[in-house]
Amino acid sequence: MASFNSYKLRCSIPGHEMDVRGLAATVFPEGAFVSVSRDRTGRVWVPNSSSDKGFTEMHSMSGHSNFVSCVCIIAPSETYPRGLVATGGNDNNICVFSLDRPQPLFTLKGHKNTVCTLSSGKFGTLLSGSWDTTAKVWLNEKCMMTLQGHTAAVWAVAILPEQGLMLSGSADKTIKLWKAGRCEKTFTGHEDCVRDLAVISNTEFFSCSNDTSIRRWLVTGECVQVYYSHTNFIYSLAVFPNSQDFISTGEDRSLRIWRQGECSQTIRLPAQSVWCCCILPNGDIVVGASDGIIRVFTEAEDRMASAEDLQAFEDELSKATIDPKTGDLGDIKLEDLPGREHLNEPGNRDGQTRLIKDGQKVEAYQWSVSDGRWMKIGDVVGGSNQQTSKSVMYEGKEYDYVFSIDVNEGGPSMKLPYNVTDDPWLTAHNFLQKNDLSPMFLDQVANFIIENTKGHVVGPAQPAGGDPFTGGARYIPGSSSDTAGFGADPFTGTGRYIPGSGPNPGAPVGVADPFTGGGAYSSAALRQTTNIYFPKTDGVTFEQANSSQIIDIVFPVLDIMRLAVRHPQVNESLCGEAEGVQLCNHLLNLMRPEGRPANQMLALRTLCNCFSGRHGRALLMAQRETVLSRAADLATVCNKNIHIALATLVLNYAGCLHLQPDLEAKAQCLSVASRALETVQDKEAVFRLLVALGTTVASDQTAQDLARSLGVSSQISKYSSVSDPSKVGECCQLLLKELQ
Known part of the structure; x- marks a missing residue:
């Protein structure tokens, strides 16, 4: 292996009163970083002006009512040129701070359990993971999407720098790749809880796990390398600027530095759990541990601690006790x-x-x-020989210890009996169950037991005992543990549906209605007019029919209903409170991916036509989440008529949502349209999806930012040069301009 400079201690920072659980390097001030702790605070540390070997606390941030579990930096923007700090906690909340005040600017609520991981992306996008098994996408104080699919706590999340891709790692041992809110791929290989993720590039990332391994993955799904050196749970990763070398920390009391694919240096710490790490712009490494101390290591000789401080650190390490x-x-x-x-x-x-x-x-x-x-x-x-004799009586039994535990501030203390041959995690679990306390206190109680019984036997971890991090068996390292040929639309006699025969009254004179094709179309005329494509707020319907074919087809009722629902009285009767939900459920049942293509298309067209009446719009807006989710699954069906109907449905939803403040609903429209563009080929369907995207983002800065963060610009740019039909390329160019 090539020789590298060794890292040595730069300084120790004893600022927190409990475990340091998260670290992040700030954009401003230069060389600064943020730490968060179970003491419920976050702290900003800046290089000491009188000595480049130390750091000074700029200020302390408060806002959480329980442990603070994670932190990330949101990149600078016009509104916040110094960036923001986001923290997640055991109170289920995310607090967002500016760097110049101790109280949060705002608090994000929505998770139902501990928020244990955060990652930020472009345009202010924030991704969070929680013990509630979900990840959430946030933008401008709003939850835009909820990513559902994991079956256990989401311990790690990361946003890839391009393409709108997101990653999540879970205690269910899997990693999932998400695009526009949909799981695109599941990575398997880890044998235990996935604890952290670190992005290498647009196409690669690292993961670490309780199984003591680190894996390098391609976003296409292949694991290209596995790294072994740690002997216990691995909690955190950080990648050097060269995008190849990295660092890791874990439950084996160590920080490990990896160069050229091998562990080049191991630094032991006088603390059992090394929870977190980050890399500063100058290459220095910051780690946080269970003893509440932040330690900074450097390879620059002029920043290394004095010989006396280095010796003191070594002496402290030598006095540690190891079970x-x-x-x-x-x-x-x-x-x-x-x-x-x-x-x-x-x-x-x-x-x-x-x-x-x-x-x-x-x-x-x-x-x-x-x-x-x-x-x-x-x-x-x-x-x-180091066991103590039992001498403490509690409820008629002898114990080595009987602790008084104060879980609720101001409340009475509770007694916790413990023998040194017991497993501390199982003891803590039983204590919480007996006293009807939240499981969020599990590792606080267990660590209390461990810290107060040092030097004595800590009983063997029992296979049936709960892993405090995954809820599963605790890991002991070393132990054995028919659409293609559907063809032309039978109801219009053509392969491309033309909705209506008259010109759009809103279109400029001399310019074709892009949905009907009516009027003399002129590129020159388009260039002299404003945007004729979006926003489009009047619903697009399927009005034409071939009456002779309706009589002969197997399911005439559905198509007759598709036409009839455009009549105001029929719309009110079928879509009103009494019948509306029943109609919607029936259509959704016909839209199942395994269903018949004819039924799928007619159901989609019926839904589109429901938008023609007030009652139909109200029904479909109330059922939006379910309808769009089911419709999105039909994008994979190889049928252009279905794709056109799907695109029209999304467009009608986008039109209803235009100028409304429902960002979560707009996020779903963006997501469905973006995902559909991955598979849809028909140019008319592509055009309607582009109009849907344009209508969604028009006059809405937050929706524009979300579209950018989802990678919409790079996804649609290929359509900007489409000239047949010309409306596709022109609409795309207008949309790209909107997203600049």
């Missing part, structure tokens, strides 16, 4: 360990651990390539 049952040191047999003379032999790689016996003690050492020596990283505990 072999945690798996931090791999599979070991204490009775077979050599003596101190074993330290005279050099190690084979940086971070290699070696256990030796020193009298009655067992000590752990780690090989440092940069120093050319073995560094003590702690004393190994857990021998049977």
